Amino acid sequence: MTHKIAVLPGDGIGPEITEQAVRVLTALDLDLDLQTQPVGGAAYDVHGHPLPPVVLDLAKSSDAILFGAVGDWKYDTLARELRPEQAILGLRKALGLFANLRPAILYPQLANASSLKPEVVAGLNILIIRELTGDIYFGQPRGVREVAEGPFKGERQGFDTMHYAESEVRRIAHVAFQAAQKRSKKLCSVDKSNVLETSQFWREIVIEVAKEYPDVALSHMYIDNAAMQLVRAPKEFDVIVTGNLFGDILSDEAAMLTGSIGMLPSASLNSASQGLYEPSHGSAPDIAGKNLANPLATILSAAMLLRYSLGKAEQADRIESAVQKVLEQGLRTADIHEQGLTRVSTSEMGDAVLKALK
Ligand code: NAI
Ligand code: MG
Numbered sequence: 001m002t003h004k005i006a007v008l009p010g011d012g013i014g015p016e017i018t019e020q021a022v023r024v025l026t027a028l029d030l031d032l033d034l035q036t037q038p039v040g041g042a043a044y045d046v047h048g049h050p051l052p053p054v055v056l057d058l059a060k061s062s063d064a065i066l067f068g069a070v071g072d073w074k075y076d077t078l079a080r081e082l083r084p085e086q087a088i089l090g091l092r093k094a095l096g097l098f099a100n101l102r103p104a105i106l107y108p109q110l111a112n113a114s115s116l117k118p119e120v121v122a123g124l125n126i127l128i129i130r131e132l133t134g135d136i137y138f139g140q141p142r143g144v145r146e147v148a149e150g151p152f153k154g155e156r157q158g159f160d161t162m163h164y165a166e167s168e169v170r171r172i173a174h175v176a177f178q179a180a181q182k183r184s185k186k187l188c189s190v191d192k193s194n195v196l197e198t199s200q201f202w203r204e205i206v207i208e209v210a211k212e213y214p215d216v217a218l219s220h221m222y223i224d225n226a227a228m229q230l231v232r233a234p235k236e237f238d239v240i241v242t243g244n245l246f247g248d249i250l251s252d253e254a255a256m257l258t259g260s261i262g263m264l265p266s267a268s269l270n271s272a273s274q275g276l277y278e279p280s281h282g283s284a285p286d287i288a289g290k291n292l293a294n295p296l297a298t299i300l301s302a303a304m305l306l307r308y309s310l311g312k313a314e315q316a317d318r319i320e321s322a323v324q325k326v327l328e329q330g331l332r333t334a335d336i337h338e339q340g341l342t343r344v345s346t347s348e349m350g351d352a353v354l355k356a357l358k
Pocket of ligand 2: 248249252
């Protein structure tokens with residue numbers, strides 16, 4: 001069966017890093033139909049829109065999307081809806097990509113890059129699952145209004161609305177339990193149910209869904225405590241599931257445990273296992289076009305694509321082992337370079353991963 005993959009390199013370092021991930025995917029002897037289109041600023045330049053119909057149609061009709069990054073200072077003066085960043089928001093919305101998976105793995109060879117003590121983070125390998133399309137980020141009503149009564153009467157007030165529907169909690173819980181089943185069968189659900197109605201409801205539904213996954217050990221933690229435990233003893237966690245707002249914060253915190261943004265992949269999935277896979281970093285315009293960027297986050301995103309959208313776990317493992325191998329060989333792009341190791345360019349890193357695959 002042929003798998004159709006939309007390749008959307010985007011702006012800045014996007015094309016350079018995506019090229020390396022495509023080389024890796026192509027080397028695996030899978031039946032893939034890779035179709036490339038510009039997105040973000042690059043699409044604006046050609047089509048006058050960051051996510052034109054031709055790109056959206058390709059994305060919708062594909063099994064998975066490999067996305068580089070979008071954004072550049074030169075588009076800062078455009079109207080909001082024409083800015084490159086709207087492409088990623090538009091894709092999330094159009095495809096219903098509600099589950100954001102962000103692994104935080106500290107490779108032993110990069111132990112010095114972590115902001116924590118080696119003994120606290122050595123061997124760290126956790127997965128944060130963030131709900132991506134609900135919560136206070138999208139709640140209505142929202143805005144600024146004049147308060148009619150009470151202690152703030154006559155003042156202007158800014159407000160957002162936090163809510164989660166049962167189906168929204170249910171579907172992210174299923175994704176999380178299934179991910180936990182594939183790992184160490186430990187899931188921690190993070191909320192603020194001592195204060196928030198939405199969180200109490202979240203917890204109730206997660207407990208209900210848990211009955212379908214008796215092999216997974218479920219625990220619960222308040223967000224403030226979770227933020228603390230994540231730096232105190234991060235290895236106590238395996239899979240964490242949480243809402244949009246808490247997940248935004250926790251996943252960035254977890255990223256710092258591994259120290260290097262150039263190493264972190266991500267996946268955003270919908271209920272049909274269609275997914276968008278991209279590095280956690282942006283388009284890095286400061287180093288674009290210089291063959292300096294670290295392509296490993298994008299290459300590892302391609303591995304996630306194989307694992308979560310195509311069901312090719314064996315090939316995903318192969319890519320991840322190859323990345324491990326090049327790190328063992330002492331090869332480093334500038335962002336993760338340490339004295340005494342071999343500094344390589346974007347394309348040389350791609351060459352090395354390809355070689356390690358064989
Ligand atoms: P950024 O992640 O692009 O860069 C932050 C710093 O990390 C820079 O010094 C950059 O050189 C470095 N860096 C990032 N990725 C790297 C890699 N693979 N290898 C080596 N160094 C790397 O974040 P920044 O500067 O805040 O944003 C730049 C542009 O990217 C903006 O237009 C922003 O809107 C966009 N952006 C796009 C995202 C996406 O496409 N999903 C996500 C985040 C930002
Ligand atoms: Mg964030």
